[in-house]
Amino acid sequence: MAAAAPGPAPGLAPARRGRLRVxxxxxxxxxxxxxxxxxxxxxxxxxxxxxxxxxTVAVPGSTVTVRVELELPFPADVAGLARAVREAIAARVAGLTGTRVSDVVIVVEKLVTGGTS
Incomplete structure (x- = not known):
């Protein structure tokens, strides 16, 4: 039989329990x-x-801004790939860290031949 996981310290307000910095x-x-x-x-x-x-990331306050430089396949749907990457990053960062993602900037540095047509 497993022991119960400890809960928050009794009697302490959330602000007094501490803070997690990622x-x-x-x-x-x-x-x-x-x-x-x-x-x-x-x-x-x-x-x-x-x-x-x-x-690269910037953490201004309680949000995070992410900048991603990518090399994408050509030919491919560049806008669709950028949108998918943006959405995946925002969801994964928020889901794993609990931090709100204020912006995800996608920079396509280069198109590389050999993508799906």
Whole structure:
């Protein structure tokens, strides 16, 4: 029989219990992985030719802003891929960290031949 998980400290208001700070590199790794997972399906037979996503984050207050530089396959639906990456990053970061994502900026650095037609 498992012991019950400890709950919040009794009698303390939420603001007095403490606060969790997530490091910027954690946000960046979550965002990069979400982007890689979305882009894996855009390359034929899973052979990714482009460079891995380059992610930078800014945490102004209680929100996070993510900037992702990508190399996308050509030919492909560039706008559709960018939208899918943006949505995946926002959902994954918010879901795993509980932090609201205020903006996800997608920068297409290069189009690499060999994408799906």
């Amino acid at each position: 490091a910027d590199r954690v946000y960046a790794r979550i965002a990069a992985r979400a982007a890689r997972e979305v882009l894996a399906g855009a390359w034929p037979a899973g052979r990714v030719k482009g460079a891995p996503p380059r992610v």
